[in-house]
Amino acid sequence: MNMLRYGYITGPLLGALWMVVLATTIAVAMSFATGDPFRPVIWLSLLWGGIVGFGAVQHQVERPLAAALVAAGTAVLGLAGLAPIAIGETTSVIGSVFAWGVLGAIAAWTTLSILEECLPGALTRHEFEEAVIRFMTGFGYIFFTAIVLIPFYVMVMTSLKNQAELIKNPLDFSIDLSKGTDLFRSYFELFLDFNFGSYLWTSFYISILTVLITLLFAIPGAYAVARLRFQGRAAFSRSILLIYMVPMIVLALPIYIAFSMLGLRNSVIGIVMIYPVTTIPVALYMLQGYFRGLPAEVEEAGLMDGLSRLAVIWKITLPLSLPAMASVSLYVFMIAWNEFLLAFMLLDDPSKFTLTRGIASLNSSEIPRQHLMAGSVIATVPIMALFLGLERFMTKGLTAGSVKG
Amino acid sequence: MTTSTPPVGTGALSRREARLAWGLLLPTVLAVSLVVILPLLAIFWISFKPVGLADLRPPTPIVRADIRGDAEAVGDEVTVRYRLRNSSQDQVISGVTLTQDWPEGLEPIGIDERCNISGARIFCDLGDLEGGFRDQIRIPARAGQAFLDAGGRLAGDPVMTGTVDNILTNADFTLENFARVFDGNEFWGVLGVTLFYTVFGTVGALVFGLFASLLLNKSFRGQGILRGLYLFPYVAPVIAVAFAWVLLFDPFSGSANALLVQMGVTDSSIDFFGQKPLALIMVTVFEIWRYFPLSFLFILARMQSIDSDMYEAADMDGASPFQVFWALSLPQLLGILSVLFLLRFIWTFNKFDDIFLLTGGNAGTRTLTVNVYEQAFAVSNIGAGAAVAVIIFCCLLIFSFFFFRYGNQEDGL
Numbered sequence: 170m171n172m173l174r175y176g177y178i179t180g181p182l183l184g185a186l187w188m189v190v191l192a193t194t195i196a197v198a199m200s201f202a203t204g205d206p207f208r209p210v211i212w213l214s215l216l217w218g219g220i221v222g223f224g225a226v227q228h229q230v231e232r233p234l235a236a237a238l239v240a241a242g243t244a245v246l247g248l249a250g251l252a253p254i255a256i257g258e259t260t261s262v263i264g265s266v267f268a269w270g271v272l273g274a275i276a277a278w279t280t281l282s283i284l285e286e287c288l289p290g291a292l293t294r295h296e297f298e299e300a301v302i303r304f305m306t307g308f309g310y311i312f313f314t315a316i317v318l319i320p321f322y323v324m325v326m327t328s329l330k331n332q333a334e335l336i337k338n339p340l341d342f343s344i345d346l347s348k349g350t351d352l353f354r355s356y357f358e359l360f361l362d363f364n365f366g367s368y369l370w371t372s373f374y375i376s377i378l379t380v381l382i383t384l385l386f387a388i389p390g391a392y393a394v395a396r397l398r399f400q401g402r403a404a405f406s407r408s409i410l411l412i413y414m415v416p417m418i419v420l421a422l423p424i425y426i427a428f429s430m431l432g433l434r435n436s437v438i439g440i441v442m443i444y445p446v447t448t449i450p451v452a453l454y455m456l457q458g459y460f461r462g463l464p465a466e467v468e469e470a471g472l473m474d475g476l477s478r479l480a481v482i483w484k485i486t487l488p489l490s491l492p493a494m495a496s497v498s499l500y501v502f503m504i505a506w507n508e509f510l511l512a513f514m515l516l517d518d519p520s521k522f523t524l525t526r527g528i529a530s531l532n533s534s535e536i537p538r539q540h541l542m543a544g545s546v547i548a549t550v551p552i553m554a555l556f557l558g559l560e561r562f563m564t565k566g567l568t569a570g571s572v573k574g
Numbered sequence: 575m576t577t578s579t580p581p582v583g584t585g586a587l588s589r590r591e592a593r594l595a596w597g598l599l600l601p602t603v604l605a606v607s608l609v610v611i612l613p614l615l616a617i618f619w620i621s622f623k624p625v626g627l628a629d630l631r632p633p634t635p636i637v638r639a640d641i642r643g644d645a646e647a648v649g650d651e652v653t654v655r656y657r658l659r660n661s662s663q664d665q666v667i668s669g670v671t672l673t674q675d676w677p678e679g680l681e682p683i684g685i686d687e688r689c690n691i692s693g694a695r696i697f698c699d700l701g702d703l704e705g706g707f708r709d710q711i712r713i714p715a716r717a718g719q720a721f722l723d724a725g726g727r728l729a730g731d732p733v734m735t736g737t738v739d740n741i742l743t744n745a746d747f748t749l750e751n752f753a754r755v756f757d758g759n760e761f762w763g764v765l766g767v768t769l770f771y772t773v774f775g776t777v778g779a780l781v782f783g784l785f786a787s788l789l790l791n792k793s794f795r796g797q798g799i800l801r802g803l804y805l806f807p808y809v810a811p812v813i814a815v816a817f818a819w820v821l822l823f824d825p826f827s828g829s830a831n832a833l834l835v836q837m838g839v840t841d842s843s844i845d846f847f848g849q850k851p852l853a854l855i856m857v858t859v860f861e862i863w864r865y866f867p868l869s870f871l872f873i874l875a876r877m878q879s880i881d882s883d884m885y886e887a888a889d890m891d892g893a894s895p896f897q898v899f900w901a902l903s904l905p906q907l908l909g910i911l912s913v914l915f916l917l918r919f920i921w922t923f924n925k926f927d928d929i930f931l932l933t934g935g936n937a938g939t940r941t942l943t944v945n946v947y948e949q950a951f952a953v954s955n956i957g958a959g960a961a962v963a964v965i966i967f968c969c970l971l972i973f974s975f976f977f978f979r980y981g982n983q984e985d986g987l
Contacts, residue, residue: 200833208837257836298895309789310800316863317806323829324818339824339832386605389598399592405599411974412610416924418943419963422950423613423620429630446609449602478594507811509927525813538821545814556809560802564871 174297176226176289183304184222184280185215191276192253194311199254199268201322204341206257207268214253217246221276225284232281236274243273279307321549328355328543335539355543363540364519365547368527372506372548375440375523379505380498382445383452387497390449391456392482396465406457413450417510425514435518443511448501455500459493460486495562499555506552524548614967620960624748627954633662635670635703635734645717645726651683656698656711656732664705670736672698672711675729679720686711703736751961755949768923768941771858775925776918778862780911783869788899790870791877801874808867816931819860823847853937857929861922869914876910877903916977920970942966 173179192209199207221239224230230238246252247269254272256265283303286296326342327335329352334341344352359365393399394406424443425434433439463486471481487494512526522530528544584592636659643652660667672689676696685691689698689711698711717726755761790801807815823830823846831843846856880903888898926943929935935944942962950959 196837197833200836201829206836294894295892302895306789309785313786313789313804314800317803320815320818320822321806321810323822324814327821336827339827339829340836342829386602390602393595393598397591397595397598398588399595402595407978412606414920414924414970414974414977415610415614416926416943416966416970418924418926418946419617419967420610420613422946422956422959422963423616424609426616426620426630426956427613443609446605449605453602503809507813509811509813509931525811528811528813528817532817538827541817542821545811545817548811549814552809552811553806556805557802560798564801564805 174292174294176287176292177223179287179292179297179300180222180226180284180289181219182222183283183300184220184225185218187280187283187304187307188214188218188221188253188276190308190311191272191279194315195268195272195275196254197315199264200340201319201342203261203264204338204343205260205264207260207265208255208257210253210255213251213255217243217253218276218280221280222284225277225280226287226289228281228288232278235277235281239277240270240273243276244269283307324542324545324549328539328546329353330539332537332539355537355539356547359540359543359547363527363531363544364522365524365527365544367520368522368524369547369551371437371522372524373551375437375444376502376505378441379444379448380501382441383448383501384494384498386445386449387452387456388487389482391453391460392486394453395457395460396468406454409450409454413454417447421510421514424511428515434515435521437521439515440512440523443515444505444508447508447511448504451504452497452501455497456490456493459490463489492562495559499559499562502555503552506548617960617963617967620957621751621964622747622749623957623960624746624750625957627951627956630956632738633660633665633667633705634738635659635667635700635736636661637672637732637734639674639728639732641726641728642712645722648717648719648722650717652680652715652717652726654680654713654715654728658700658703658707658709658711660703660705660707662705665738666702666704667736667738668702670700670703670734672696672700672732672734674732677721677724677727677729679718679722679724681716681718683714683716686713689713748957751955751957754955754958755945755961755965763938764940764942764945767854767939768943770854771861771925771929771939771941772919772922774858775861775865775922776915778858779865779918779922780869780914782862782866783871783873783914784907784911786866786870787874787877790874804870805867807864812864812927813931815864816860816928820847820932823856847933848937850938853933853939857932857939860928860932861925864928865918865922869918872910872914873907876907880906912980916973916980920973920977923969923973924966942969 173182189209189211192214196207196209199205224235243252244266247254247256247265252269252272254265254268256268284300285303287300292300322342326344329344330342331354346352394402394409428434428439433442467489468481468485471485472478476484507525508523509525509529512523513529516522516526519527519530524544525548528541528548531541531544638657640655640657641652642655644650645652656672658672674696676691676694678694682691686698688700689696691697696713786804790797790804822828825831825843825845825848828843828846830846831840834840835843844852847853884902885898888902893901924943925941926947929939929941929944930947933939935941935948940948943966946959946962946966948959949962950956
C-alpha cells in the first residue's frame, strides 16, 4: 500500500483509471445520443489517462488552460486514431471531434481536481485517501446517474420512434424534430384506439378513493394506538407490522377465489374494497408515529375545555398533523397507482382496466413496443410529477413508511 | 378520617378510554380481518383441498326452451321442447328442478312423466343429473286462441334449481398438494433461487444504498436534484420500469446488446433474461436497482443525524478518511443497516411483481412467490398454489420472529 502513496504513482494510477471511466461514459452517452458507433479503447485510455495524471501532480498549469490544451491534444490524437475513444466509419467528424474535445477537457479539469493536494513525492495517508475518495465520488455520481437515467431515457425515446427505426439501429435515439406532432403518434394511438384515457381516469379515481378510505380508517386507529391506553396496545401495534409483512401473493389467491364466487371480479368496487386494506396498516403505522410526536398538552387543554375526544381529534390533532397527512396520502396514492398484481388478477374486462393493467395488456407480440413504452411513460409521468412537485412530503412519507416494498 | 388508598384495578375512566380506543380501532380490525386474516385461514384450508382452477366455476344445470312447429290456426299442434344439460363433465348436480310459466291458451296433449302442469305453471322434477348429462323434454300441445294472440311464444325463461357438492366446502381433504410441491428436485431448486435472489438482492441494495448515501451526505448545489433523481427507480410503477428493462436488454433489438456489440465486449447478442444463470443474476440486479433508493433514503437520514463533533475530534487526532468511515460512521450505521437488512430480506423474499414481469419465472428465476402463481394459474392447480403460499407464510413467521427478536425498536420501528 505504501508503494502507492507517491505522487508519481498515485497521480498516473488514478488518472488512468479515471480516463477509463470518462472514456466509457462519453462513448456510451454519445452512442445513445447519436446512434453512431463510439467505443472506449481501454489501453489507450490507461496510457493517456496515466500521462494526464502524471502531468496533473505537477500542478504547473491552471485548470482552464490545461483543459483547453488536453482537449485540443485529444482531438488531434483522435484524428490520428489514437484517442481513448475510437469511432466507426459511419461516425460524423463533427460528432467525433466534439466527443474527443469534451473528453479531453473534462479529463484534464477533473483529474486536476481529484489530485488537488497530491504533489510529486511521498503523500501522507490523508492526502492519498482524499484523492481516492474524490475519485470514487466522481465515479459514484457518474455510475448512479447513468444507471438511473438510462432505463428512463430508453423508455421515453423508444416511445417516440417507430418500429422500422427501432429495428434498423437500436442505439439510435436521436429525434427527428421535423416530424413534428408525428413524434407522438404512439401516444395518440394509445388514447384514441386503446382507450388509455379511460384507464388513466380509472387509475386516478381508484387511487384517490383508496387514499380517502385509507385515511378514514387509519386516522382513528392511529390515534387510538398513539394516545389512548388500553389493554393489548403493544400487541396490536406489533400485529400491524406483522400484517404489513404478509406477501400480497399469498392473499391474492383466496381473494381471487372469493371474488370469483361473489361476482366481484372485474368490478371497480372490488378493487376499491381491496386496495385500502393493503394500505391501512402502513398508513396507521406512519400516522401513529407522527401522533406520538405531537404534544399531548394541547389535546389535554382541549379536553379540559370540554371538547370530546372525537372533537379533539377533529379540531386539534388533525390540523396539527396536516404535513403527515400529506406524506401518508402521497405514499398511499403511489402504492395504489403503481399496484399491479391485484389489478392483473382481478380485472379482465378492458373497460375497467387500471393503467397498470392496461399496460400489461399491451405486452403482446402483435402490439409494437413503442406503444408499450408510451404506455409506461403515461403511467410514470403523473407519479413523477407528483413526486418532484411534493418531494419534501414524499421523501418523508417514504422514510416513515417504506419498510414496505 | 378515612385513609385514602390508590384505586385498584381499572376505573370507570380508563374503561371508557379503552372502549373508545377499541371503537376507533374497530373499522380497521374488521377490514383487516376480512381481507387478511380470513384469506390466511382460507389459504390453509385450500392447501389441503384437491381443487383446480376449473372448480371455481361451479357446475350448473343449463336449459334452453323453445317451441317446435308453427301454430297458425286454433287447433294446430306444437311441441314445447326443453333441452337440458349439465355444464360439468364429471360432477353431479342433485335435486334439479325446472319451473316455468305455462303459456295461456296452450293445451298439453301428452305430458312427460317428470313434469306436471298445474295452474299456469309447469314444474319438472329431474332428480340428479350425472356429469355430462344431456336430455330433452318434449311436451306436445294444442294451440288455442289466447296462445295465438300472445304471439305463439313461451313466456319468460325457465328457472332451474339444483345443489352441487362444493369442492371448497366439503370434507374432502388431501395431502397431495404438499406432496406435489415438495416433489422431486423442483422445490429445492425454487428455494435455492429464492434464497439467492433474496440474499444478494438485499445485500446488494444495502451496499449500493450505502454508497449512494455517502455520495450525497454533503451539501452542494444540485444535491436535492440528485437525491430526487436517485429515488426514481423506486417511485416509478414497477410495470413501466420492468418493461423498460426487458426492452433495453432484448436479445434482438435491445440497446444494451447493440452497445455491447459495438464496444466489442461480445460478438453476438446476449439473451439476458432467457439464459439459465444470467436471468437470475439479471433479476437480482433489477431488484438492487429498484430498491437501492430505499436503503439510500434511510441510511442518508441516519447519517445526517450523526453528531459532527466526533468527526472533528477524529480529524484532530489525525484519522484518515477511511479510518473515520470504518471506525466511526459504520458502527453508527450498524443499527439502521441491520433493521433494513431484516425488513428488506422479508420484502425481497415476498417479491412477486418484478420477476413475474421480467421473466415470468422462466429461465431458472422461479421463486416461491412466482411458484404460487405458476401452480395456481399456469398449472391450474389452486390447491398446490395454496400449499406453496402456506410454505411462504411459515417462512415469514420464522423471519418475523427474528425481526421482533433482534429488530431494534429505537431505529424508528
